[in-house]
Amino acid sequence: MSKASHWLVRVAPYIAATGKTGRFNLDGSVRWSRSKAKAIYASNNGLTTLDVNQDGVIQMPERSVPVVSLANAKPVDYRKSYFTWSVGANYEIQTDVALFARVSRGARFNANRVLFGGGVREDGSIADALAVNFVNQQEAGIKFRSGGFFANLTAFRATTAESNELVIPVHRTINNKYRSYGLELEGGLDYGVFHLTGGATYTHARIVDSQVTPALNGYIPYRQADLIFQASPQVAIDGFRLGASFIGTTFSYASDVNELKMPGYVLTGAFASYAITPALQLSVNAQNLFNVLAITELGIWSDTLPTNGTNAARAFPGRNFSATIAPPARSSLWCDARLGGAVDAGGGGGAGRRGGADRPVRRPGAEAHRRRSRPGGRGESRRSLLYRCPYRARCRTRRNARSGATAGAPDHRPAISRSGRQ
Numbered sequence: 001m002s003k004a005s006h007w008l009v010r011v012a013p014y015i016a017a018t019g020k021t022g023r024f025n026l027d028g029s030v031r032w033s034r035s036k037a038k039a040i041y042a043s044n045n046g047l048t049t050l051d052v053n054q055d056g057v058i059q060m061p062e063r064s065v066p067v068v069s070l071a072n073a074k075p076v077d078y079r080k081s082y083f084t085w086s087v088g089a090n091y092e093i094q095t096d097v098a099l100f101a102r103v104s105r106g107a108r109f110n111a112n113r114v115l116f117g118g119g120v121r122e123d124g125s126i127a128d129a130l131a132v133n134f135v136n137q138q139e140a141g142i143k144f145r146s147g148g149f150f151a152n153l154t155a156f157r158a159t160t161a162e163s164n165e166l167v168i169p170v171h172r173t174i175n176n177k178y179r180s181y182g183l184e185l186e187g188g189l190d191y192g193v194f195h196l197t198g199g200a201t202y203t204h205a206r207i208v209d210s211q212v213t214p215a216l217n218g219y220i221p222y223r224q225a226d227l228i229f230q231a232s233p234q235v236a237i238d239g240f241r242l243g244a245s246f247i248g249t250t251f252s253y254a255s256d257v258n259e260l261k262m263p264g265y266v267l268t269g270a271f272a273s274y275a276i277t278p279a280l281q282l283s284v285n286a287q288n289l290f291n292v293l294a295i296t297e298l299g300i301w302s303d304t305l306p307t308n309g310t311n312a313a314r315a316f317p318g319r320n321f322s323a324t325i326a327p328p329a330r331s332s333l334w335c336d337a338r339l340g341g342a343v344d345a346g347g348g349g350g351a352g353r354r355g356g357a358d359r360p361v362r363r364p365g366a367e368a369h370r371r372r373s374r375p376g377g378r379g380e381s382r383r384s385l386l387y388r389c390p391y392r393a394r395c396r397t398r399r400n401a402r403s404g405a406t407a408g409a410p411d412h413r414p415a416i417s418r419s420g421r422q
Contacts, residue, residue, distance in 0.1 A: 010035045010109075023092040030085045035109045039076035041120075045069045076115070077124035080131045082107050101140040108133050114165060119173075130175075135160040148190030157181040159208075175212050178221060180205035195243075198231035207256060216256045223297060225249040225264065239275030244268065254298045265294040267316060281328040284321070291319040 014031035044066035052062050086104035093099060110131055114120060119130040141154035160178045186199035205224050210216040227250045234243025248266035253259070268290055273283040288294070297314040 025090040028087040034081040036079040040073040042073040075124035130163045151187035154184045177209040196233045200229035225252040
């Protein structure tokens with residue numbers, strides 16, 4: 001057990017600009033982030049017997065209670081700042097085809113993650129190399145759409161420097177540099193009442209420099225699969241919607257030593273909804289329909305099973321069903337996308353989608369470690385009345401509705417002539 005008492009102040013002004021000439025679009029953004037903290041922190045100095053719930057009875061868990069001693073507290077007193085940036089370009093070859101590219105730098109403050117891993121000096125200051133994790137990324141690709149079909153193909157490369165303190169599965173510190181590259185394909189099809197979205201990402205990721213454990217150089221980061229993929233077909237007829245979802249991954253390693261493998265899996269879901277009235281919708285959902293055992297993490301930091309053959313693991317929930325009666329999320333006129341700002345905590349559309357730089361790779365069911373924007377924007381789709389628009393932030397209906405142009409049928413085609421962000 002540990003305890004920290006502190007105050008933390010963060011400032012992050014940014015500036016963004018876009019320009020267009022003919023078929024060429026260019027956008028850029030810069031963000032300056034500053035963080036300062038003044039605190040004390042302390043860890044437990046052993047175990048003791050303590051009546052935690054004060055019921056007068058010492059139960060088994062209360063015989064070994066970690067207690068923090070503030071008498072041994074240490075100071076935290078630092079000020080740090082950094083710049084992040086993102087530059088993207090889009091060139092429309094013809095009406096339905098465009099090329100795009102983006103270069104970006106993102107970062108994240110380590111904050112309390114360096115407290116108990118030896119990252120704080122005796123006077124409370126923190127070394128620059130440990131205070132901030134950076135990720136640098138380059139990506140380029142092509143976008144195509146024709147009628148109700150769209151496809152985006154992106155090649156990416158990312159490098160990350162990470163100094164961190166991990167608690168799960170066991171307490172340990174890391175100071176690694178990673179490099180990854182790969183391809184991502186996403187696409188969608190609207191054909192009458194049928195709608196399909198899907199995608200796949202291939203990632204080649206390696207540890208290139210481990211300061212704590214140099215023997216790990218060249219190994220694959222733990223829980224990083226080579227391939228992840230997803231697909232969601234559905235049929236929408238008037239107020240009725242029926243569909244399925246498939247999310248899968250190939251195997252990954254339980255630790256950075258790359259010996260014990262966690263098997264790949266495919267999770268299948270199904271859903272149906274019916275608009276009883278314009279203001280009331282009945283929905284039925286099934287998750288993990290085939291009750292697949294999908295392990296995402298082992299609880300013991302080891303690349304071999306214990307001698308007793310057992311281990312703790314984290315897995316997706318088993319088969320489960322739910323039903324709801326509630327107002328629909330939104331009118332079907334709106335593409336249900338959440339448009340991101342000009343610059344995220346990671347420096348813009350190309351880096352730091354969640355404002356962090358944990359690792360330059362993506363993991364299913366866990367953190368999205370490869371920070372990058374999608375070709376047409378950073379929107380994250382949610383549920384709409386009739387169906388989930390496959391184009392998210394690139395949707396013309398969303399764009400037109402924002403500008404007041406709502407006449408006519410919804411046009412969910414992507415506006416590919418825009419660069420990296422709507």
